[in-house]
Amino acid sequence: PFRGILPVKLISDYTLAHSVGNYSLDWGEGPALEYRMAEHANLPFVTHLAEGLDDDSKQSLRMLEKMDALGPHSVLVHCLPFGPKEADKIAEKGASIVWCPTSNLHIFGKTTNIKLFLERGVNVCLGTDSSPSGSNHLLEELKTAKSIYFGLYGEELPEETLLKMVTENPRKAFRMGNPNSLMPGLNCDFVVISDEKKTSELNVSELHWKHIDLVVIDGYPIYGSLEFLSLFQEFGLGTEEISIEGKNKLVAGSPKKLMKQVSDSVGYKKSLAFLPNF
Numbered sequence: 001p002f003r004g005i006l007p008v009k010l011i012s013d014y015t016l017a018h019s020v021g022n023y024s025l026d027w028g029e030g031p032a033l034e035y036r037m038a039e040h041a042n043l044p045f046v047t048h049l050a051e052g053l054d055d056d057s058k059q060s061l062r063m064l065e066k067m068d069a070l071g072p073h074s075v076l077v078h079c080l081p082f083g084p085k086e087a088d089k090i091a092e093k094g095a096s097i098v099w100c101p102t103s104n105l106h107i108f109g110k111t112t113n114i115k116l117f118l119e120r121g122v123n124v125c126l127g128t129d130s131s132p133s134g135s136n137h138l139l140e141e142l143k144t145a146k147s148i149y150f151g152l153y154g155e156e157l158p159e160e161t162l163l164k165m166v167t168e169n170p171r172k173a174f175r176m177g178n179p180n181s182l183m184p185g186l187n188c189d190f191v192v193i194s195d196e197k198k199t200s201e202l203n204v205s206e207l208h209w210k211h212i213d214l215v216v217i218d219g220y221p222i223y224g225s226l227e228f229l230s231l232f233q234e235f236g237l238g239t240e241e242i243s244i245e246g247k248n249k250l251v252a253g254s255p256k257k258l259m260k261q262v263s264d265s266v267g268y269k270k271s272l273a274f275l276p277n278f
Helices: 031-041 060-066 084-093 101-108 114-119 138-153 159-165 168-173 226-234 255-266
Strands: 015-017 045-049 074-078 096-099 123-126 190-193 212-217 220-225 239-244 247-252
Touching: 015 031, 031 045, 045 060, 060 084, 084 114, 096 114, 096 168, 101 138, 114 123, 114 138, 123 138, 123 159, 123 168, 138 159, 159 168, 212 226, 220 226, 226 239, 226 247, 239 255
Parallel strands: 015 045, 045 074, 074 096, 096 123
Antiparallel strands: 190 212, 212 220, 220 247, 239 247
């Protein structure tokens, strides 16, 4: 019910299964049928896979394959205990995976052997998982991923690889649009970044909210620095000024009013870790 009024874009076209195995919840029509629907409509089939270290998790890839639900439309979230054999199979089938290192470490004290998947050319995306177990936002997760990779393997995860994990790779995994279709007349999503270094290379693991100059979704500005006020006004958007890491920013709409409504509803002043403390 909130999809049309959120200030962020949600993917609305996909098929899914909660997971495979004994702990699966009854989401969708079963992996086999959901995957066939994804093939027919050229959609992603999204499922948690091997979110755990038990035998059930270790066998989940084989179970998914037996259901004919492992292929290029599959988006597999977690893949925690998998080794070379499973990584080879996922690469062979052309499936994508979503790596959620913060959540994995918080819940299990271990994360995916992500280097295996990268070495085999698997399409790897980076995700935050849920707010209670994962990072508050993607910029935080990028830092965690960089740090964890170095801790696990003693080498740097290239910034270019990290950038692809949150841009090009998810676009491919979720079958969204054409990367070469930026042209007049189309609605677009983009981010303008000022990293204060005046370099041509972007180190995404070093970015903070203060570096985000402008966020545009479906052609409309929703967040930006004060110098973009006239852009918000041109679209007839009301704005609210908030302070992020010592810098004043504009947000379309009124998050303060929203948080007051939430606090009034629950009967106490509510705060959310992923929003500023108004």
